[in-house]
Amino acid sequence: MEPLTLTELVQRIDRLAAGRERVLIGLAGPPGSGKSTLSAALNNRLGDRAALLGMDGFHLGQRELERLGRADRKGAPDTFDAGGYLALLQRVRGRTDVDHFVPVFDRQLEEPIAANACVRAGVPIVITEGNYLLLDDPAWHEVAGQLDECWFLEPDDTLRLDRLTRRHVDHGRTPEAAAEWVARVDESNTKLIMAGATRATLRLPTWSD
Numbered sequence: 606m607e608p609l610t611l612t613e614l615v616q617r618i619d620r621l622a623a624g625r626e627r628v629l630i631g632l633a634g635p636p637g638s639g640k641s642t643l644s645a646a647l648n649n650r651l652g653d654r655a656a657l658l659g660m661d662g663f664h665l666g667q668r669e670l671e672r673l674g675r676a677d678r679k680g681a682p683d684t685f686d687a688g689g690y691l692a693l694l695q696r697v698r699g700r701t702d703v704d705h706f707v708p709v710f711d712r713q714l715e716e717p718i719a720a721n722a723c724v725r726a727g728v729p730i731v732i733t734e735g736n737y738l739l740l741d742d743p744a745w746h747e748v749a750g751q752l753d754e755c756w757f758l759e760p761d762d763t764l765r766l767d768r769l770t771r772r773h774v775d776h777g778r779t780p781e782a783a784a785e786w787v788a789r790v791d792e793s794n795t796k797l798i799m800a801g802a803t804r805a806t807l808r809l810p811t812w813s814d
Contacts, residue, residue, distance in 0.1 A: 608809075608810055609807075609809065611646055611647070611650060612650075614643075614647065615647065615650050615651060617807075618630060618647070618651070618730060621753055621754065622654075622729050622730055625729070626701045626729065627697070627698065627701045627728070627729050627730070627731065628729065628730055628731070628753040628754075629694065629697070629698060629731045629732075629733060629751060629752045629753055630647075630730065630731070630732050630733070630752065630753065630754055630755075630756070631732075631733050631734065631735075631738045631739075631748075631749070631752040631754070631755035631756065632644050632732065632733070632734035632735075632738075632755075632756050632758065633734070633735065633736070633737070633738040633739045633755055633756070633757050633758070633798070633801065633805065634736070634757055634758030634759070634760065634798065635736065635760050635765065635791075635794070635795040635798045635799065636680070636736060636765070636769055636791050636794065636795065637760065637764070637765035637766070637768035637769045637772070637791075637811075638758035638759070638760045638761075638765055638811050638812070639758055639811050639812030639813055640734040640735070640736075640758055640812070641659075641734060642812050642813070643734075643758065643809075643812040644657055644659075644732050644733075644734040645657075646812075647732055648732055651730055653728075654728065654729055654730050655728065655729075655730040655731070655732055656722075656723070656724040656725060656728045656730070656731050656732070657722065657731075657732050657733070657734075658693070658694070658697065658707050658722075658724055658731055658732070658733040659707075659709060659710065659733065659734055659735065660685065660690055660733060660734065660735020660736070660737065660738065661709075661710035661717070661735060662707055662708030662709045662710050662717050662718075662721075662722075663685050663686040663687070663689050663690040663708060663717065664679075664680075664684065664685055664686075664710050664716075664717050665684050665685065665686060665717075666716055666717060667715065667716060670684060677790075678789075678790050678793075679790070680736075680790055680791065680794055681790070681793070681794055682736075682737050682740060682742060682744065682745060682794075682797065683744070685737070687737070687744040687745050687748070688744070690735075690748065691747055691748055691751065693705065693707060694733065694748065694751040694752075695751060697724050697731055698751055701726065701727060701728075702726055702727070703726050704723050704724070704725055704726050705723065705724040706719075706720035706722070706723050707720070707721075707722045707723065707724060708720065708721060708722075709721040709722050712776065715776065733752070736794065736798050737797075737798065737801075738752065738755055738801075739755055739757065739798075739801030739802070739804045739805060740797060740798070740800075740801050741800065741801060741804070742797075749804060754806040754807065755804070755805055755806055756805060756806060756807040756808070756809055757801070757802045757805035757807070757808045757809070758809050758810070758811055758812055759802070759808055759809065759810055759811060760795070760799075760811055761810070761811040764811055764813065765811065766787060769783075769787045769791050770783045770784055770787055771783075773786055773787065
């Protein structure tokens with residue numbers, strides 16, 4: 606792990622983007638490791654030069670999860686439209702001259718909302734974050750190949766578990782139900798996610814700034 610500052614990470618992106626039409630930076634890691642926090646901080650620092658494209662926007666909707674019998678493990682790899690996510694990354698990389706509208710996951714509704722953000726034409730830096738960017742699984746394996754670099758946020762387990770439990774409570778679960786979900790679903794997913802850490806370009810500590 607390299608304890609780099611936000612300024613150093615922005616400088617790394619700037620070096621990578623120099624002289625190129627567009628670069629894609631991925632942030633991977635288990636739930637609660639700070640991916641969303643870091644991606645927002647990078648996007649804020651980079652300003653109009655950057656756009657966000659979150660993997661969570663490709664979460665299957667609740668109705669579809671129930672139809673498929675997967676609602677009781679929402680967040681597992683097969684509860685996302687991995688093919689749709691890959692296809693959008695490929696379009697964003699291949700066409701820099703047009704706007705690309707992207708879905709966003711609404712944490713209050715717990716549902717994805719189509720075309721609720723945009724990677725604008727000409728934006729040179731795209732930051733994408735999600736659990737499964739480095740997953741070595743047939744549905745997900747090609748994602749990493751669309752990224753110029755993918756950084757893995759190593760979890761501080763005490764902080765991560767506290768964050769996850771509080772997140773579930775904030776979304777309406779009782780503390781007991783939240784702890785059960787973390788133990789049964791989130792921890793199972795974390796084991797899969799951690800296996801992809803060796804494929805990362807850069808490994809960082811849990812982000813909490």
